[in-house]
Amino acid sequence: MVAGPAAALPGDFVRALRGLPPLAVAFSGGLDSRFLCHAARLCGCDVLALHARGPHIPAQESAWAAQWANAAGLPLLMLDFDPLSLPEVARNSRQRCYDCKKGLIAALRAALSKRRAREGGDRLLCDGSNADDLHAFRPGLRALAEARVRSPLAEAGLDKAAIRSLAGSTGLVWPEQQARPCLLTRLAYGLSPDAALLERLAGLEAALAQLPAPDEGGPALGDFRLRLRPAPLLQVTRLPAALRPQVEEILAAHGFAPCQIAETGGVSGFFDAPPRVLHEHKPGLDFTTERV
Structure with missing residues (x-):
């Protein structure tokens, strides 16, 4: 029986989240990654957020992401990542998102590996891609698939409209937040x-x-x-x-x-x-x- 704010979440989504091991969520501070962390914690999941600072992310957005995580009591690991050091990103090719995401995943996994060496415990790396992303030009999705990064929102068929609605009904602040891509x-x-x-x-x-x-x-x-x-x-x-x-x-x-x-x-x-x-x-x- 699902009680409290989690009762507003789709039952299949709740069961899927509860079946996952401890999570490490690639956390931009945008609505999708915030909602994933929020929903997973409502379902009793062990969640660690990972935020990568870099020249491609406005400093104020990184600061806000950290502020929100702190206010929500969400464990957060900050790391530095510079995609401009990657050749395809430096050339700004049509595959920049693929190479950027591939480099980011490697950086996130390296940070998790260092943390595991200190504190122990494995975590499943997830991201906040939603169902709408599956129907847009998103080269980064190929990098996620190759690296076996899970996307629980997309897997549950939740699009942006559904995420906004569920965010509001489960008490997540700022459900109207606009997307701010890199x-x-x-x-x-x-x-x-x-x-x-x-x-x-x-x-x-x-x-x-x-x-x-x-x-x-x-x-x-x-x-x-x-x-x-x-x-x-x-x-x-x-x-x-x-x-x-x-x-x-x-x-x-x-x-x-x-x-x-x-x-x-x-x-x-x-x-x-x-x-x-x-x-x-x-x-x-x-x-x-x-x-x-």
Whole structure:
């Protein structure tokens, strides 16, 4: 009999989690990995979160992940990982996610091995991939399969909508959290990243996220990403007219001016999707369109 908040979870998912050995969860601090840790602990699982800091992850996101884990009483192991040292990532090829994930898994397993030597005990390495990821361009999934990393959310058929709903009904804070993929996804394939550029991107997006919403309708710009193709393009899911001057000032202050600003229905998978029509905001015009 499942009681308490765990009773809101699907029965098959609860039974699957309870059948697993002690877990080590690749923990970004995003909704999926937080929910996996949260749900597993509701089901009585022994969970250790593993968070990899690096130039591809904004420092404030790593800090928030650690803060949330501490507040939740979740054991957390922090480690450093630099994907820019990997050839395919340095070239920014279409397989960058595969090589990055492969290198990350090796780093996580090395950290677990050191911990096991000190404290003993084996753990099953898991990640927070969900069912939606199985239908998108995700080269990193091949690295997970090759390394036999388990993805309990995807295995249970839980997509992002289901995870948001279950997170809210089981008491997980911030179930509306937007996805923030690694900073490497902001660059068109073939553009070589470096740590200084990624830090500048992180600073820009952090500043944009702090813009006050002119109404009660959520984040000021909705969901957004800055894309380098190589000319900068700021994707937003909304752009209140009153905020345009501030947005342009922030872009210029971080060295991304001139910059096209475009409203799009979504911001995920920009460089992996077919060419799309962008609705661009320009002073003195309602909308213009450009196919990218």
